[in-house]
Amino acid sequence: MPRIVVDVMPKPEILDPQGKAIASALPRLGFTEFHAVRQGKRFELSVEGEVTDAVLEQAREAAATMLSNPVIEDVVAVTVVDED
Numbered sequence: 001m002p003r004i005v006v007d008v009m010p011k012p013e014i015l016d017p018q019g020k021a022i023a024s025a026l027p028r029l030g031f032t033e034f035h036a037v038r039q040g041k042r043f044e045l046s047v048e049g050e051v052t053d054a055v056l057e058q059a060r061e062a063a064a065t066m067l068s069n070p071v072i073e074d075v076v077a078v079t080v081v082d083e084d
Contacts, residue, residue: 009040
């Protein structure tokens with residue numbers, strides 16, 4: 001069954017306290033290669049049957065109107081993942 005994956009991230013100008021907390025914890029755990037973290041959200045929408053252009057457009061509309069808050073978040077990707 002195919003899935004549509006929607007990735008949402010805070011807009012660059014929005015503070016990200018969770019990302020900052022993760023970034024400050026990484027060096028304490030030995031991960032010193034990273035200097036910043038932004039935390040986002042991932043949604044997986046399962047689809048019965050084929051993912052048509054119409055279904056993909058519905059997913060984009062849902063991402064823009066319901067899965068994200070357009071005031072503070074950007075939809076950064078809407079992709080199809082086939083399950084085999």
